[in-house]
Amino acid sequence: MSNKTFHIGGIHPDKHKITTNKPIEDAGLPEIAYIPVKQHIGSPAKILVSKGDKVKVGTLLADADGIVSADVHSSVSGEVLKVEEIEGEFGYLEQMITVKVEGDEWEESIDRSPDIIKEITLSPEEIIAKIREAGIVGMGGAGYPTPIKTTIPEGKKVEYLIINGIECEPYLTADDRLMVEKAEQIIVGAKILNKVLGIQNAIIAVDENKPNAIEVLRKITRSYVGVNVQVMQTKYPQGAEKQLIEAVTGREVPSGKLPVDVGCIVQNVGTVNAIYEAVQKNKPLFERVVTVSGDAAENPSNFMVRVGTPASYLINKVHGNPAEIGKIIFGGPMMGTSAVNINAPITKLSSGILLFKDDHSFKPEETACIRCGKCVDACPVGLRPFAIASQVRDGDYHEMKQLHVLDCIECGSCAYICPARIPLLDYCKLGKYELKKSK
Amino acid sequence: MSGIIISNILILGGTALIAAIVLYFVAQKFKVEENPKIEQIEALLPGANCGACGKAGCHAFAVACANSSETEFKDLFCTVGGQAVMDKVASEMGYVAAVKEPCVAVLKCNGTCQNAPDKVIYTGMKSCRMANRISVGRSGCPNGCLRFGDCVKACPFGAIKMDEVTGIPVVDENKCTSCGACVRTCPRGLYEIRPKNNGVRVYVACSNTQKGALARKNCKAACIGCMKCSKICEAVKVENNLSYIPTTVSAEEFGASLAENCPTGAIICTKNSSSAEVKNEQ
Numbered sequence: 001m002s003n004k005t006f007h008i009g010g011i012h013p014d015k016h017k018i019t020t021n022k023p024i025e026d027a028g029l030p031e032i033a034y035i036p037v038k039q040h041i042g043s044p045a046k047i048l049v050s051k052g053d054k055v056k057v058g059t060l061l062a063d064a065d066g067i068v069s070a071d072v073h074s075s076v077s078g079e080v081l082k083v084e085e086i087e088g089e090f091g092y093l094e095q096m097i098t099v100k101v102e103g104d105e106w107e108e109s110i111d112r113s114p115d116i117i118k119e120i121t122l123s124p125e126e127i128i129a130k131i132r133e134a135g136i137v138g139m140g141g142a143g144y145p146t147p148i149k150t151t152i153p154e155g156k157k158v159e160y161l162i163i164n165g166i167e168c169e170p171y172l173t174a175d176d177r178l179m180v181e182k183a184e185q186i187i188v189g190a191k192i193l194n195k196v197l198g199i200q201n202a203i204i205a206v207d208e209n210k211p212n213a214i215e216v217l218r219k220i221t222r223s224y225v226g227v228n229v230q231v232m233q234t235k236y237p238q239g240a241e242k243q244l245i246e247a248v249t250g251r252e253v254p255s256g257k258l259p260v261d262v263g264c265i266v267q268n269v270g271t272v273n274a275i276y277e278a279v280q281k282n283k284p285l286f287e288r289v290v291t292v293s294g295d296a297a298e299n300p301s302n303f304m305v306r307v308g309t310p311a312s313y314l315i316n317k318v319h320g321n322p323a324e325i326g327k328i329i330f331g332g333p334m335m336g337t338s339a340v341n342i343n344a345p346i347t348k349l350s351s352g353i354l355l356f357k358d359d360h361s362f363k364p365e366e367t368a369c370i371r372c373g374k375c376v377d378a379c380p381v382g383l384r385p386f387a388i389a390s391q392v393r394d395g396d397y398h399e400m401k402q403l404h405v406l407d408c409i410e411c412g413s414c415a416y417i418c419p420a421r422i423p424l425l426d427y428c429k430l431g432k433y434e435l436k437k438s439k
Numbered sequence: 440m441s442g443i444i445i446s447n448i449l450i451l452g453g454t455a456l457i458a459a460i461v462l463y464f465v466a467q468k469f470k471v472e473e474n475p476k477i478e479q480i481e482a483l484l485p486g487a488n489c490g491a492c493g494k495a496g497c498h499a500f501a502v503a504c505a506n507s508s509e510t511e512f513k514d515l516f517c518t519v520g521g522q523a524v525m526d527k528v529a530s531e532m533g534y535v536a537a538v539k540e541p542c543v544a545v546l547k548c549n550g551t552c553q554n555a556p557d558k559v560i561y562t563g564m565k566s567c568r569m570a571n572r573i574s575v576g577r578s579g580c581p582n583g584c585l586r587f588g589d590c591v592k593a594c595p596f597g598a599i600k601m602d603e604v605t606g607i608p609v610v611d612e613n614k615c616t617s618c619g620a621c622v623r624t625c626p627r628g629l630y631e632i633r634p635k636n637n638g639v640r641v642y643v644a645c646s647n648t649q650k651g652a653l654a655r656k657n658c659k660a661a662c663i664g665c666m667k668c669s670k671i672c673e674a675v676k677v678e679n680n681l682s683y684i685p686t687t688v689s690a691e692e693f694g695a696s697l698a699e700n701c702p703t704g705a706i707i708c709t710k711n712s713s714s715a716e717v718k719n720e721q
Contacts, residue, residue, distance in 0.1 A: 091559075091575025093649070327562070340559055340574040363562040423564055426573075433572045 003208055005233035006247040009380040011413045013236055013334065015209060019173045019293050022301045024181055027290075027317065029104060033076045033308030034086060035061060035097045039347040040143040042068030044095060053080045058107035058284050061097050064132070070145045071135035075286035075306035078102040089330060089337070089344040096345070099308070111281040116184050120279075124196045127279055134278030135348075136285050139270035140164060140239070141331065143349045146271055150196050152260065158197045159263040162248055163190055163204040163272055165213065166232065166239035169332025172352045174289040175269050177302045179206065179213035182273050183220050189276035190227045197265060202227045204269070205248055209234045236334065237411035241266045243380050255407050285348055292318045294355040296325045305346050311353055312342045318355070326358025334412040364423035375414035375424055381407050385414035389427035397438050405431040476505040476531060483527050484517060489595050491518045491618035504528055513537045519596075519616040541635040542617035544598075544610050548629045549644040549705065550583035551605035555658035571626040579657040582646040584608070584629055593624035612638065633686055638709060641684055641694035643668075645705040648679040655703070662705040668697050682706070 038044035045062035049055060055074040062072040074097075081098040088094035106112060122130065132147040152158055163186065167175040179186060190202040204221075206214050208231050217229045230248060237243055242253045244266055251262040259266055267275075270288060277283040286307050293300040298319035305314065311330065328339040333354055375385040383404060391399040405428055414424040481501040488496040492515065494503055504515055512534045517524055521541055529536035555578035563573060567589035575581045586606045591599045598614035599621060601607075610621075612635065622630045629646055643662055647654040651663030664680035672693045676683050684697070684706070694708035 087575075087579075090573070091579055092581055093653075337573070338562075361562070364564055366564070426564060426569055430569055430572050434568075 003231050003233040004247050005235045006238060006243040006380060008246075008382050009378050009413060010235040010237065010243075011378050011417055012234070013170050013416060015234075016170045016293075017173050017176070017209070018171070019291055019300050019302055020176055020210075020212070022173070022177070024177050024289055024302045024304050027303035027305045027309060027314060029076055029101050029306065030309045030313045031101055032081070032310075033074075033078075033099045033101060033306065034310065034343075034345040035072060035075065035099065035308040036088065036345060036347055037062045037072055037095045037097065039072065039307070039349060040070040040137040040145055042066065042070070042145060045069055045072045047083055047095070047097065049080050049083070049097060051080055051082055054078070055080060055099060056105045056107050058110050058286065060284075064135070064145075067148065068145060070137050071133065071284070072097075073135055073284040073286045074099060075308050076101045077105040087341050087344070089339070089341065091340040110283045116188065117280040118188055120188075120192055120195055122279065124198070127192060127196050130279045130282075131275055134274065134284040136271060136274045136278060137348055138268060139274065139285075139288060139348060139351075140241075140268035141335070141349055141351060142241075146267070146275070149265065149267070150193065152197065156260050157263055158199055158260065158265050160245075160249055160265070161190070161193055161197055161199055161202040162244060162264060162266045163202060163269055164239055164241075164244055164266050165204055165206040165210070165217075165269045166244060167210075168207065168234070168236045168239040169334055169336075169351075171293045171354055172291045172332050173293075174291045174302055174351050176210050176213055178273060178289050179204075179210070179269055180216050183213075183216045185276045186269050186272050187217070187220055187224050187227050188280065189272035189274075191224065192275055192279050193265075193267065193272065194226055200226055203230045203248060204228065205230045205232050205244060207232055207234045207238065236413065237380055237409065240380065240409050240411060242409070255404065288346075288348060288350070290314065290346060290350055291352040292355075293352065294329075295360055296321065296355040296357045305350075307348055308345045310343045310345055311339065311350075314346070314353055315342065315355065324357055325355050327356045327361035329354040329356070334416065335410060364421055364426070366422050367420045369420055369422060372419060374417045374419065378413040378417040380411060380413060381409060383408060383428075385424040385428060386422075388431055389422060389424055392427045392431040392434075395434070397435055400431045400435055405435060408432060474502075474505045477501045479531055480504050480528050483520075483524055483531070485519045485524065487519050487595055487616075487618070489519060489616075489618040489620060491616070491620075492516065504532065507532075509534050518542065519618055521616075542632045543612045543615045543635045543640075544617060544619075544621050544630045545633050545640065545642050545644075546584065546608060546610065546629055547631055547642065547644055547646045548582075548584040548607065549660040549707065550578055550580055550586075550658050551602075551607050551660075552586070553605065554660040555580055555583060558657075568626050580647055580654070580661070582627060582629075582648060583658060585627070589624050589626070590621040590630065593620045595620055636690055639690045639694060641688065641690040641697055641706065641708040643682045643684055643705055644707045645681065648681050650680055654680070660704050663703060665702060667700055667702065668706060671696055671700060 043065045046065045047062045049061050056077045059074040061074050064071050076099050078099050078101045081100050083097050085093035086096045128147055136146040138144045165179050194202050221227050245264045253262055274285045290305045291302050292314050329336040330339055369386050388403050388405050408428045412425040484497040486497050492500045494500040516539050525536040557577040558579045561577050565587050567585040567587045570585045576585050584607050588601045590608050596614050598611045599608045602609045617632045645662035647661045654661035662682050664677050666677050668682050669675045669677050674688050698706045698708035
């Protein structure tokens with residue numbers, strides 16, 4: 001019997017997981033770190049430091065402002081140079097804290113020993129408090145503050161905890177390597193979440209194209225009660241929250257509802273690893289694994305990168321030849337965005353930087369829609385992207401709403417499959433953006 | 440055989456006659472009186488259905504005119520037809536039309552390819568709406584013209600053209616009817632409707648609210664909020680590092696000196712545009 005997968009739509013892009021066997025390298029320290037105060041969904045954090053302050057690794061720089069917000073910690077030690085607006089990922093100005101790196105001095109409270117602490121002594125409330133203090137957000141890309149997600153609303157019951165180790169985007173191997181190298185940490189992290197949510201069993205869902213991770217996880221889960229590995233059939237976009245829930249449990253999350261409404265909680269493996277480090281080792285979230293890959297990268301690899309490291313620092317690390325690079329993408333090739341400013345810092349949400357040669361980069365040369373319906377077949381949400389595109393062109397907000405453009409998960413399957421090379425994803429994103437703005 | 444044909448004609452003809460009689464009385468009973476002036480006024484209007492008057496189209500405007508009182512009529516104005524059309528409509532109604540100065544759309548950006556050169560290669564869709572959502576734009580200015588010409592497509596009167604040398608749109612003041620289609624279309628709100636004033640206009644051709652140094656980094660013709668203009672004419676306001684010249688400022692009196700004294704050439708006086716261009720090239 002073949003493994004489980006979701007049922008509506010989906011595509012099979014080429015995998016290109018060329019860095020799957022490259023161990024996670026320490027990226028080292030940049031000269032200057034630019035730490036944005038907004039690396040999550042919600043309101044920006046309140047800045048606590050000012051020019052000239054000395055900070056250590058793990059020092060709280062900015063405090064969560066309100067419930068939907070997250071703390072930001074320093075990823076380096078040194079002196080705060082300035083607190084001002086700097087050009088971010090898309091060229092727009094963002095509030096950032098600039099720290100000049102001097103040495104690598106960590107806060108004393110962080111446990112830096114490599115031992116794995118298996119015993120969970122804290123109560124669920126204490127664990128949630130720790131997660132909040134560590135500034136943990138969903139590291140799969142959405143950046144939703146984790147403390148809110150782990151606090152179950154009154155009257156709701158969680159039956160499934162799914163740890164998302166799918167990583168369905170081509171090229172990216174950050175989660176894959178994390179599962180191979182930090183398997184036990186992730187499993188203890190899953191046990192911590194089991195305790196918080198008051199359930200007995202966590203499912204680590206892994207795509208069948210990651211045999212190394214599956215083997216390591218299976219071996220270690222044998223000695224743990226309440227954590228299982230579920231191997232999933234490879235299909236894009238299986239890593240999307242609602243698609244994964246459907247694939248694992250067969251439950252469909254209705255439009256406009258949250259996973260918790262159908263009794264499910266999904267956490268990314270990166271987030272679970274961060275939860276382990278925060279709860280057991282007192283380590284705030286200030287570094288993450290980033291894949292730097294693509295055919296214009298001479299030496300593609302996975303790096304453990306401090307938040308605030310400029311992307312150009314990592315591009316130099318893989319010896320990307322600037323003359324050869326035609327396009328730089330932040331994130332995966334399907335959902336990522338092309339870089340406007342290569343000096344933009346790595347945030348808690350950056351999963352990869354991809355360097356492509358000019359002839360490999362997608363440039364929409366839009367031709368007429370031939371009504372083949374391939375985009376409708378590919379859409380994992382069951383939308384009609386071609387119809388949305390024509391409504392967005394006309395700017396008809398009412399029709400866009402009727403076509404449920406707000407349910408689009410922006411996976412890019414439609415644009416990938418379109419034989420007329422219509423940038424359907426761009427149209428859907430534009431429709432969502434304008435519809436939200438018109439309200 | 441002929442009997443069948445005759446009976447068919449009689450049955451159908453009889454049904455039609457009964458239906459016609461019923462319909463005649465129903466139509467008499469539910470008759471809607473339409474003001475005959477609506478049709479006459481609509482015939483006078485330009486028929487562009489552009490919505491510049493604030494109504495859904497020319498017919499809706501004609502209805503509003505025909506049903507208006509004398510004071511209400513003063514608020515109605517068809518900018519496309521201008522004073523001539525409004526005077527005709529007014530004589531139809533027996534009122535006097537409001538006197539309004541003709542207006543024209545101006546682009547509050549001078550981010551030409553020369554002043555604000557491209558910093559990144561944009562390979563996405565050639566549309567301002569799309570480019571605005573994706574990123575800050577090719578030049579790096581977060582408020583400036585994206586140079587893809589959505590306004591050219593939106594203009595129902597063909598008054599906006601893309602200048603091939605500068606890369607930014609140019610408004611033909613003779614064709615522009617100040618309908619406001621460009622104001623609604625531009626995703627960055629760069630158009631402003633200002634009085635025509637016989638071709639002499641002075642305005643700030645910049646919308647960048649960043650601090651001076653940052654704004655200048657991306658565009659040579661950016662307003663840096665230096666306050667020099669507000670010293671020449673007190674009515675000029677500088678807020679958010681951006682100067683704004685109210686339409687009440689006399690272009691004849693202050694225009695030339697404002698444009699000449701602007702250190703970046705962000706202020707454009709249409710009568711004096713040659714000197715502003717010289718300054719931009721430096």
